[in-house]
Amino acid sequence: MTDMRLGRGTGFIPGAAAAILWWGINALSTHLTHDSTVPSAFAQLLLPAAVPSFTWVTPQPWPVLAPALSALAVGALTVWFQRLVLRAATPQNRGIAVFAAWFGVVAASVIVGVALGTGATIADWPPGRLFNALDAFPGPVQAAAVWGAVWGWIPALLLRLGRRGGSRVPRLLPAAVVAVVFTAFAVFGQASAQLPAPSGEPTSAPIxxxxxxxxxxxxxxxxxANPNWCSPTQIELSLGSEDGAAGHRALTLTATNRTGVDCVLDGYPDLAFGDANSSLLAVHAVQGGSFAANDPGPTVVRLAAGQSARSVLGWDAQPNDLAHQVHWIAAAPYPGATRTLLPAQVDIVAGADVGYTAWQAAG
Incomplete structure (x- = not known):
């Protein structure tokens, strides 16, 4: 009875370790893949970023709240699963209990991945079509499952050591985990900042x-600008959900008049594209139609209060290139107007061709 009581108390140490690992590994993965310090495929396998990378550069307070709350959820669920394992554990099946606790960490991370996917789905609701309603789930759920499989042995091992040590649980272990994770983060951060860019010529000096x-x-x-045109302060710009079929993609940009004064849109929106760090990406944006939408050409669209206009962006599916993938679209109602930075994790990469239509009355 005494051993079981002490064992249950040690379940909080694996939970704290799981939360620290969740936060640290997500941050480390995002940092290392941003400037291609390590291959993205390697990071996805051993340092899976279960928290989407664009979360770290979203408007405050989400870069802190989203990773922190998800880390706390992983830790709390880990404690719960560890307690279930301890209740069922006996002296005869202690070895199996470690693997059961490991599976519990996997389950805890998958539940949090489902929560992250749910949040992204709610934020992008309604989807472009019902077929794409669950598109936000596979990424975080799969990454969270890999994270639990690769790193879940650490909280499970801490549980075993805690039960074996009884009241002499090595309390420095959580601090050691913190030190290792964040020391590695600092070392890799300094190394990546000092690495010279590849020159393309092995025998030449680094460039x-x-x-x-x-x-x-x-x-x-x-x-x-024409005085009758909608100013950036009059309209609200927003992006719909990405739609796709047969290797083609589409995304709708909507402009809504949020004032009581009529204004006019005439022509094409102004677009620029950025990566996860809000750095400009060289995307070839072309005025005109695409496979996703025909372009009727410029026409005068008068927007009364609450009315909207739309422009459709279209492109072909792009190869996976996380270091140079679009995470932000900077849009303005026309060239020269102040751009609004809109989060958009789409499969547009540097060098891609994107067509976009002229403004048309929505609906």
Whole structure:
């Protein structure tokens, strides 16, 4: 009875370790893959980013709240599963109990992955079509399952050591886990910042890479706007859910008049694209139609209060390139207007061709 009581208390140590690992490994994976310090396939296997990378650069307070709350959830669920394992454990099946506890960490992380997918689905509701309603789930759920499988042995081992040590549980173990994870994060961070850019010529001196270019707040060299046109302060820009079929993709940009004053949109929106760090990506955006939508050409769209106009972006499916994938679309109602930064984790990568239609009355 005494051993069971002490064993149950030690379940909190594996839970704390699971929460720390969840936070640290997600942050480390995002940092290492951002500048291609390590291959993304390697990071997805051994340092899976179960928290989507764009979460870390979303508006405050989500870069702190989303990873922190999900880490706390992983820790709490781990404690719960560990207690279930301890209740069923006997002296004869202690070895099996470690694997059961490991599976509990996997289950805890998958539940949190489902929660992350649910949140993304609610944020993007309604979907472009019902067929795509569950598209937000596979990524975080699969990554969370891999995370639990690769790293769940650590909390499970801490549980075994805690039961074996009784009241002499090595309390420095959680601190050691914290030190290892965040020391590795700091070391790799400094190393990646000091690594020279590959030159392409093995025998030549290293060539330094110029600093990343932030997304410009407005298009340069644009003509003066018509006074009747909608100003960025009059309209609200938003993105719909990505739609796809037969290797083609579509995304709708919507402009809604949020004031009581009528205004006009005439022509094409202004677009720029950024990566997870809000650095400008060289995407070839072309005015015109695509497989996803025909472009009727510029037409005057008058927006009364509450009315909307839309432009449809279309592109072909792109190869997986996490380091150069679009996470932000900076949009303005017309070139020269101040751009609004909109989160959009889509499979557009640097060098892709994207067509976009002129503004049309929505509906």
């Amino acid at each position: 330094s890479t110029p600093p990343a270019t932030p997304i410009p707040t407005a298009a340069a060299g644009a003509p003066e």
